[in-house]
Amino acid sequence: MKKQKADKKKISQALEKILTDKQLVVSYIKGKIPLNTLTKKGIKFAKPI
Amino acid sequence: MQNRYNYIFDNITSTYNFTTKNNILYRVAFIVDSTFTTISQEEIPNVYQLIVEKANDEIEPLDAKVSWTIGDIVERFLDNIKNSLVYVCADIDSRASIRLDTFDRWYQRSDAREKILKIDKIIQIEIHKEMHRLYTSLMFHKDNPHRKKLISIYNNIEKFLNEEK
Numbered sequence: 001m002k003k004q005k006a007d008k009k010k011i012s013q014a015l016e017k018i019l020t021d022k023q024l025v026v027s028y029i030k031g032k033i034p035l036n037t038l039t040k041k042g043i044k045f046a047k048p049i
Numbered sequence: 050m051q052n053r054y055n056y057i058f059d060n061i062t063s064t065y066n067f068t069t070k071n072n073i074l075y076r077v078a079f080i081v082d083s084t085f086t087t088i089s090q091e092e093i094p095n096v097y098q099l100i101v102e103k104a105n106d107e108i109e110p111l112d113a114k115v116s117w118t119i120g121d122i123v124e125r126f127l128d129n130i131k132n133s134l135v136y137v138c139a140d141i142d143s144r145a146s147i148r149l150d151t152f153d154r155w156y157q158r159s160d161a162r163e164k165i166l167k168i169d170k171i172i173q174i175e176i177h178k179e180m181h182r183l184y185t186s187l188m189f190h191k192d193n194p195h196r197k198k199l200i201s202i203y204n205n206i207e208k209f210l211n212e213e214k
Contacts, residue, residue, distance in 0.1 A: 007088075007209050014084045015174050015183065015206070018137050021080060022100055029064065029076045029102045045063035046079035046097050046132075049125045 053117040065122050069112050074104040077122050082135055089202050093195055095131045099123065099188075101148075120155040123188065127165050133189035133199055140182040149184040166191055168200065170207050 021043055027033045056067035056077075064076040078100040085093040101119055103109065126132055136152065138145035149169070156167050165188055172183045187203050189196060 011088055011206055011209050012174055012176075014087045015137075015172070015210075016176055017087075018082065018084055018098060018135070019139055019176075019183075021082075021098065022137065025078055025080060025100045026102045029062070029078065029100070029104060030106070031104070035062075044081040046081065046126075048058045048060075049065075049122075049128075 053114055053121050056118060056122060067118050069115060071107075071110055071112065073107055073109055075101065075115065075119075076104055077101050077119060079126060079134070084135065085199065085202050088206065089198070093198060093202070095129075095195075096133050096135065096199075097126075099134045099136045116151050116155040117159075119152070120159055120161060124159070124161045124165065127188065127190050130190040130192045131194065133187065133193055133195070136186040136188070138184045140184075145182075145184050149186065152186065164191055165189070166196075168203060170203065172207055172210055174210060 021041070024033065024038055024041060024043060028035065028038055054067040054069060056065050058064075059066050059076075062076065062078075064078045066074060066076050068074050079097040080100065082096045082098040085096050109115075123134065127134065136149075138148050140146075153167075153169065156162060156165075167186055167188045169184075169186050172185055174181055174183055187199060189199055193199065
């Protein structure tokens with residue numbers, strides 16, 4: 001049971017991070033925050049196709 | 050070949066950009082995502098989050114070429130069979146389900162289905178003591194070497210979160 005709760009917490013935190021990262025990138029795309037804000041948060045862009 | 054806009058990779062913003070006939074600039078970004086690694090506690094490389102956004106807040110008239118253009122960028126990104134993509138919209142964004150439906154329409158009508166697998170899930174998640182719905186998609190090439198692992202982890206996300214407390 002404890003493990004299940006730990007897993008659930010871990011997954012929730014991981015999903016929250018997805019949303020936070022997305023919000024930051026959207027803000028960046030809209031010119032509201034600079035690139036170094038993303039860099040400080042550890043957000044990395046994929047290399048070009 | 051479906052009708053789509055030409056796009057370019059902008060080295061300054063690290064995004065794929067295109068401008069519509071209504072002069073709306075779209076940016077498409079792929080950012081490194083560690084969710085699958087965090088959850089499984091084993092290294093799952095080449096997972097990225099897809100983010101699509103307009104560069105400004107102008108109203109967007111219906112334009113089918115937008116989804117075909119985004120679809121083309123996604124398809125090319127997944128030509129590297131090691132890449133996989135997650136796309137997430139939260140219900141905080143009132144257009145979340147519409148965006149996902151639009152994306153799904155592209156997928157259902159596209160030849161990309163022959164090589165790209167897309168799995169959708171609606172996941173309930175508690176954020177700051179409030180329940181939210183996440184509309185999610187996982188996409189990867191059918192020959193992705195981590196295919197089985199990706200599906201298994203994605204299924205576990207839903208399983209654990211949707212279990213009773």
